Amino acid sequence: MKLNGLSRRGFLKGLAATGAAASLPALFAPVPARGAPFNPAAYQVFQNACPRNCYDTCAMRSYVQDGILKFVEGSPQSTFTKGSVCVKGYEYPRRVYSPDRIKYPMLQDGRGSGNWRRISWDEAMDRISDKILDIKKRDGSLLGLGLTKYSGNFGITNYSVEGMMSSLGYTTRFVGTPCWPAGIDAQNYDMGDMWCNDPEDIVKARYIILFGANPAWCSMHSVKFLYEAQRRGARLVVIDPLFTQTAAKADVYWRPKPATDGALALGMCRHLLDRDLVNEDFVRNYSHGYDEFENYLKNNVTVEWASEVTGIPADQIRQVTEEFAASTPATVWIGYGLQRHTNGGAMVRSIDAFVAMTGNIGLEGGGARYGQLQTWGFSYYGMVQKPPQGSVGFRGTGGPKGEFDFQLEGSSEYGDRSVNINKTAQEILDTKDPEIKMLWVACKNPFAQDFDRNKMEKAFKKLEMVVTVDQFFNETVQNSDIVLPVTTLFEEWTVNVSYWHYWLALNEQAIKPMHEAKSDIEIACALSKAMNAKEKGSCTFPEEADVKEWTIKEFNKGIYDYFGIESWEKLREGPVKAKLKSTAAWPDRKFKTPSGKYEFKSELCEKNGFNALPVYVAPIEPTAPFRLYTTHIQFGLHSQFVNLDWMRPFYSEPFVFIHPVAAKEKGIADGDRVRVFNEIGEVELKAKISDNVARDMLVMYEAWFPYLKYNVQNVVTDLRSDMGEMKTGAPGAAILDQFVDIRKVG
Template identity: 30%
Template sequence: MPQTAAAPDTRVVQGACPHDCPDTCALQIGVRAGRVVRVAGDPEHPTTHGALCTKVSRYAERTYHPERVLHPLRRVGAKGAGRFERVGWDEALDDIAARLQAIAARAPEAILPYSYCGTMGLVQGEGMAARFFHRLGASRLGRTICSAAGSAALAAAYGGRVGMHVEHFAASRMILVWGCNPITSSVHFWTYAQQAKRAGAKLVCIDPRRSETAERCHQHVALRPGTDGALALGLMHELFAHEEWLDRDWLERHVEGWDKLRARAAEWPSERAAAVCGIEPEVVRTLAREYAAARPAAIRLGYGMQRVHGGGSAVRLVALLPCLVGAWRQRAGGLLLSSSDWFAGARRDAWLQRPDLLGARRPRTINMVTIGDDLLRAAAPEFGPKIEAVVVYNSNPLAVAPEGAKVARGFARADLFSVVLEHFLTDTADHADYVLPATTQLEHWDAHSAYGHVYALLNRPAIAPLGQARSNAEIFRGLAARMGCTEQCFRDSDEAMALGAFDAARVDLDALAARGWTRLDVAEAPFAAGGFPTPSGKVVVDAPGLG
């Protein structure tokens, strides 16, 4: 059973962390007399192993926070002033639906959803919301703010966002922690890195900043920001210059175009790479020698390096390093940036999001990072209709989008209708015409894939929603009903969507329901004999359109 007694007066509900974090922890929620009294990590879940970060162990404080929004609110003051009056759900949804319906009748692309990873859930994220906006024909949102460049890089080289298993870092002989600070952002990976360190592995942190992680590694390579690609090319130059360091057999069998990579790396001797990176040439030479000798060697790649000009190319170059030394032959060798695409085909994305509801329509895509510019644009043939309505959920664009002053001016437009689904009155919510109270992870159903491991997870509601809070899915379901969306998919419950989020052919749904998580069937050393998800099954060096 997913709920087991921990004490005579306490029950335990299985859950999943909703945060944008590679660890995607399995939770055990202790409930006593209808109130959450404890949030703990599931000790049986292999990558959570009973531990949580401080933020999530105190998640109940978010749910019970005295400043939480618990009733629908309607703006009564100037946009940005944060002055609202309390209204009923029917009044709020009726008015929102009527205003969106009027816009959709003449220019559906004038409606824009704005969301990101306030929850990583497949139901409360882009589940019912995607169905709703596809049905309207609203503008699409390009969710590019975090990982688009790195994702494109992995797709170009490996065919998708795939990598080694995080658990196997514990057996690596050398770990390059490149462009991330896992002590603060991936604590469970760090426990595996510490296991490797205690067993004699060398840890090297490559980061412009002397982070908390860098302080605890054997070596810190403090390269200049934006020079990661140069360092990767310098390392490749040394590897190619020492034939005995290469795994020529693996290269020839499983890397397409590696001779072109050799030619490119020849242009980057250690002296040139070091000069660009702001380090000593000997650092490049020694790091290459030790990386080649430490078998298996592993790279934990973070998202920092891709957020500069040329960052995607840098990620692609780093992703090619394990191929030169045959690191993929062993389960504790290779690289991990994201495991997202191990779930490709395991998640029922088309069923969850229903893009078929668009029919023949092909709405424009608005890049979420240009929201400040786009909210201030007039209608034009090359842009399309002026944005007249924005529905914000799982995000706070005034805090996260670039050029915040422009974003604020856009949301302050008198003629812009905006609705925000939130837990608190954020600076975006302060500009909204309506703020709708959303449930927290402790109060709703959801299902989760991960981008740092290969376990699917189920989140069950531990308590009833506080106040008048409703789940994102329930809110969009209510709007759809008021706007004449009669398709059966708009009647699917949150529970049905959570339990149906994964394909039974790829995910053990009985295990998922029974214990709240289950592992995908991914080989321990997934690329020991190649088999990358590219058309050829090989790693691709010279990706079309990317150089």
């Protein structure tokens, strides 16, 4: 592999050494053609960060000319992002200038009517503040005002939305997360925290198992590290009920029956015992309750049993287990889909146990990788706001308001009232004394993201006022009274980190806000102004705020020390990575559990109503002929990105994927229109025949197509997963334990 005397690898290395993989060495001497070459100096370049709910949280650069965002690219400084964003991120210039953007505050005469009219910010705030004061007068508290906010924008300054609510008084908060809570609790029971290795260190792994993770679609920037590990000789095993894009890149692919991964992991644990492959140093010196777990395995688990439960051949289970144990370091990446089951937390605990028994916890290149919140130690300046004097609220213990709740509980007599975000519709319908009368929606699209859409519509009808802060007229906006236009990331300052990698990126304002858009902070200021004009002291949020100054206030000594920088201004040159003493999580194997050890037996877990040991918990029985997966697709992040017209050449309509044998039984041909239905609703769309799905499964990828009536939440119930309440305030959602039937239309 020679290129003008240089080896290809040398060439690539040369590119990397210039600091920007974008630069070409002189040996690629270009031939002049008509027209001028691209001149980067003709642009102002800003540091940005993609704030979406994504592992990769790309550090970006935006190129601006005459105040117009021309294009974006991935930050070359970040070894994780490495110059490229993704198919979604490259859509950003269109997102900013999309003709579909919400341009100014609007009022809908009749929710769902589509009769929108433009109103001024003053009128919007006047109507909103009137309603808030009305609720306070009627109820004597603001518990009738609810906030639902999650991951539409994970910018640190966006936590000012929570701050805005606190500055009004004690309110009702939709807490928890539909994303990953069961796994968070599971890892907390086992290790005392959720903490993953630096994902870039997976190149050091000699053996990699992806348990229900599909990075090719959900963490694309991680894929190059998997390839590098493979190039260095690592074996890649992908375990997934779906033949995913990542599965196609594996050396070995296992298709287990859904929600049986716990049995698989336990079978692997048992085989470690049988072959004397347990890492004695780890289980004797760094773990708690191992002997009881060993007894459980001996009395309850065999490889043949695991094979029967999962559908994976016993000799395969043995072989992969032996190979994994013979490779040091070896690692498992546990995907978030895996724990979206009624037995999700239990399954994560079983997988953790397998990694622990092989002694791979605490090793660089090893670990049971799930996620981390180590990099999130900001000041949360905007989030921490005091309630007005004399505020009345909820009496009782609150618990965490989600996994990103880093605020210490106050010593006040009152608190906010927490309701379960994973049962948003039910909570709106059921909550009493006082009822939820008004809902503020920010960084979230409940109609696309929360479960049982039909119930959601019923619940929203009960609300007296819905205010949604957004950029596009999505279904939640359609079911709101007032919509407020919010800035895109290029129109505001903030700072971003990932829950996966260890980079810190500043987000500079690159262009002026489009139309009448305001940032979440500025919206809070405007509300405060309106509130205090009507009733002095009714809102403690500042009436003026410089968003850049507020961003700077998010930094503190802890953040500076962790990332090894003196000042936030260093980030104006590009993102920085944490100064990690080790790329491994738990390098000293001092765990944060009650025993200080890895807990095969967790008394805390038992106290919270689960098994102390990571035992097998069977999946629920199907309630209809097909299990339905409504997982992510690479073209969108939940309801974002697919709506933009730039995506249409690549993804213009949704499909339900059905196995050829099942399709034949149902009389369905490729491209037929079908109804996918269950007891709560139905979805009509085209079928695509594929054996990427098993015979008793259907797959529809979640997305929002503004020109189609397509919403997977029509058929996803609000069934709970097992764990999640301890660390996030509410149990998770069993999004993948959904059952449907399918019929050809017409």
